[in-house]
Amino acid sequence: MVDVVVDPEVPPEDARLIRESLQVLIRMRDGWTPHAEASRANIPARVAMAVVILGVMLGLMLTVGRGGAGLMVILLIAVPLLVLIFVKSDLGDEHEQTAVDRGIYEQLRWYEDRYVLPDDLDESSRRLLARAQRAIRTVSGSAVNNEGLLDDVRNAVMLPAQEWEIARLLAKLSSLRAKHRRTVSEGVTPEVAAVAEPLAQALDSSEDAVVARVEALERYAAHVADAERAYRARHQIEELRGRLHQYEELVAESGADRFAVPEITRLAQDADQLEQALRRSVSSAHEAFRHLEP
Incomplete structure (x- = not known):
């Protein structure tokens, strides 16, 4: 196994980041670039899933009927809250990782010819x-x-x-x-x-x-x-x-x-x-x- 090799002329902090960011560098070599809207790309799919969950829960409420008014109130409060947590949490995790990768990309894209990866x-x-x-x-x-x-x-x-x-x-x-x-x-x-x-x-x-x-x-x-x-x-x-x-x-x-x-x-x-x-x-x-x- 060989290590990533960095041009000695690269500043030490950037050289350290290059050595620690192998997976991002491999993606960059494959043509990957981060976009601000990337984290929003899957929003429709998540919203659709949330709607399905909401529909299922509404069906349950209708099944319960008038005799379960208390349960219906609880469901009416809990379901939107769960959907909101589900979407926000998922988006937050992906957005955070994308932001980290974007930061690495912006810092290292100037050094494209200043390092050698094992895959090279x-x-x-x-x-x-x-x-x-x-x-x-x-x-x-x-x-x-x-x-x-x-x-x-x-x-x-x-x-x-x-x-x-x-x-x-x-x-x-x-x-x-x-x-x-x-x-x-x-x-x-x-x-x-x-x-x-x-x-x-x-x-x-x-x-x-x-x-x-x-x-x-x-x-x-x-x-x-x-x-x-x-x-x-x-x-x-x-x-x-x-x-x-x-x-x-x-x-x-x-x-x-x-x-x-x-x-x-x-x-x-x-x-x-x-x-x-x-x-x-x-x-x-x-x-x-x-x-x-x-």
């Missing part, structure tokens, strides 16, 4: 975008990024830009590929095939270029994951070293020196090795980052 992508493109988004989450959610060991400021700018460019290209590719397949599926003459084949190759080449972008992101994420493992391991070793004197004290008191000496003395060596591994991993991540830049 074919299956192959969705898989590619999912890979890119996994790589981005790996980097942005890592402790080494959040602790500033990577260039977190540049990541915050570069990663959304990469995601948007990949999604935008994949949406265009999906659209053209669908049109191309529809055209050639009808059967083509040799003359048309001579033109269609190079165009199909152009589509494949474009996909290969996007794949290269995604793979570069994945390589960067892999280096970040290596740095993340070294960072966490170093942190754990430091915690163990901080309690080293407690281990030494316990070993001495229990007379278990022969079991603990090699393990305890190795802690310092492991910490140094992990520090070097972390530096190498961060350096490799920085190098991979440079390959992502335009």
Whole structure:
């Protein structure tokens, strides 16, 4: 499953609304526009139903006859009230929802080309975008990024830009590929095939270029994951070293020196090795980052 991708240039509040309004956006893509009179369109049907209810109740009152005068008074008061509640409540709910959708429409209709929905992508493109988004989450959610060991400021700018460019290209590719397949599926003459084949190759080449972008992101994420493992391991070793004197004290008191000496003395060596591994991993991540830049 892929997420909605929004152009990083869209203001944050509008971008958030785009991500939260998938169903409205899908309807907008299908050509839907809200109208003020939409909520009134079903009024005749509701009024007709109300009239039917009223007719049934009047029939009951006539059946009751004069002996049920009290009941008739109650029905005369209750029926119109029930009909009014029925119509007003139904209209109110629909009007409220329509107003919400209209507000979303009015706010987002200016951003028609500034977002990519999952439905804008074919299956192959969705898989590619999912890979890119996994790589981005790996980097942005890592402790080494959040602790500033990577260039977190540049990541915050570069990663959304990469995601948007990949999604935008994949949406265009999906659209053209669908049109191309529809055209050639009808059967083509040799003359048309001579033109269609190079165009199909152009589509494949474009996909290969996007794949290269995604793979570069994945390589960067892999280096970040290596740095993340070294960072966490170093942190754990430091915690163990901080309690080293407690281990030494316990070993001495229990007379278990022969079991603990090699393990305890190795802690310092492991910490140094992990520090070097972390530096190498961060350096490799920085190098991979440079390959992502335009």
